[in-house]
Amino acid sequence: MEQFIRQFPRLKIPLEEILEGTNNFDDKNVIEMGDFGKVYKGKLIRSGKSIKIAARRLSRYHGQRDVEFFREISALSTLEHENIASLIGFCDENGEMIVLHHRNAKGSLVMYLSDITTLSWFHRLKICFNVACAIQYIHNGFGEKYCLIHRNINSSTILLDKSMSPRLSGFEYSLKQSINQNDEVILCEAIGARGYIDPAIEKRGGVNQKSDIYSFGIVLFEILCGRKAFTDNEPLLGQLAKFHYENETLEEIMHPGLWEQIKESKSFKCFAETAYSCLHKDPTQRPDANQVCDKLYEAYDYVHQMIRLQVIVSATNNFSDENLIQDGESGRYYKGKMLRSAKLTDVVARRVGNTYEQIAEFWREINTLHSLSHKNIAYVAGSCDEYGERIIIYERTVHGHLDQNLTDAINLTWIRRLKICLGVAQALAYLHYDVIHCDISSFKILLDEDWEPRIFGFEHSMKFLGSWRHRLLSCNHFNTSNYREPGYLDATTVIPRYDVYSFGVMLFEVLCGRKAWISGGGVDQSLPEMAKRHFADKNLDEIINKGLRKQMDLQSLEIFSDIAYRCLDEQLRHPTMDQVVKKLDDALARQWKHENIRERTTAEVTSINPLKVNNLIYF
Structure with a gap:
């Protein structure tokens, strides 16, 4: 046990903090009573900010x-x-x-089946599609030499x-399983919630990935029918669904009400067929993730x-x-409005x-x-390919594009800018497993009502095999020159870190409150070159x-500007986006701590002498 705990020192959380939280x-x-014990809601302080937690306390009963x-x-x-x-994290003490998990605000899926x-x-x-993606991820090995069989998939x-x-x-x-043996059965007992357990487990004496597919098929029918897998005095949903x-x-x-929404639609037929195929009696005949x-x-x-052209014309x-x-x-x-x-x-x-190129981009x-x-990548709300028109529809965000807000230091505060940059960096780190965006700019970042960023504009993007991430990749579609690394102006190849330079330009836009290309006074200037010169x-x-600048913690500024400058370095010395994420997370934590200290100081002074507060704030 001690050897196990030493493997995860960063995840160990003192009991004292959990008791306080x-x-x-x-x-x-108490928010849930499960097989393993009670689950408690609470709060913990992490990276200088309070987070909501769900603490599952093991019961040995x-x-x-x-x-x-x-x-x-x-x-x-x-994972x-x-x-x-x-x-x-976890606690194994006394x-x-x-x-401990992040507490999900809406609870579990089972609570909404009939809603x-x-x-x-x-x-x-x-x-359903997103959960299927998660199952696909654990079944395909998530970049490791082994994969996982979940064994407990259900709507709870x-x-x-x-x-x-x-x-x-x-x-x-x-259960872990070698990625090369993912079709083999692991001998074990049948475990899980009633109504979700694959009947084939008892016959075969164990599980494989197709056991998860069966359980997920039951969830799909719960979603489709708006009812639970198991209800007292009624047949199991799996049996009912197959019969009907x-x-x-x-x-x-x-x-x-759900039937009225979808009856006889292609979507319904495709979904029902998929759910039914997951419940095939013979596991080998079930689809994989x-x-x-x-x-x-x-x-x-x-x-x-599918959105008709006439709908878009009207909108x-x-x-x-x-x-x-x-x-x-x-x-x-x-x-428009739709x-x-x-x-x-x-x-x-x-x-x-x-x-030809524009159609290919579409x-x-x-x-x-x-x-x-x-969460930080925009999704397509719809598209149209009719009568020679090709149109992509996105949901329009409340605060528009990042480039429209660069000069606004009141609404787009420094700490809010740090969060935006961190969100974009996390999305790029996710992309760079097998996608290069090739067109990162402040225009291509949408901001929702909570100022959460969404990357869009993937018309220049390219996919590649994960094993090719260090290779030169042929490419003939690049972003605008203001964000393009000078070495790529006449190039026909890229590496996955191509986006890093463009992201560095965006970081300096956010820092300086100005766009990548500065016009005025009869002189046009490139912000990247100006920023590199002033940093050096x-x-x-000055810029x-x-x-x-009045809002910034000095250490937060130093960390941010340093990683932005490194992003503009020569391509082979660019940091990875994972490295950028770590630095931006550190910059955000420093700023968060700085602002909390400032708020406490202001509150203390207010309680002593309110007349001095203005001097402190507006000094």
């Missing part, structure tokens, strides 16, 4: 649970996926065994965050993608000049030209975005927005 395990903080406890920690410590519940208002068909499809182990995005949890029963699918009477066991993902995306695509007022946002190389961008999921939504329509962006799932001369203050 949960108010000494107050029963008022049902027997020895050490194996499952350490198995879950071992599994989650290596990094947008749709897998993230592990904060006889207590506690696992067709909160979970429309559109949202259900998106949740699928958690939902504040935006109703799913997180797969419940890895306490998971085979007799083409699924609507008889579906929620009436890759195939499930493809089919669910197809079902999602029927709802999500943009017939592509009027008044609705034109930008006219650029990648097309014309129009704002009815989406019974709600009038602000959208941006990118109208693509008809040259399909390149759609195909790339189909394969991506990250140690006088960056930083004055309103921003």
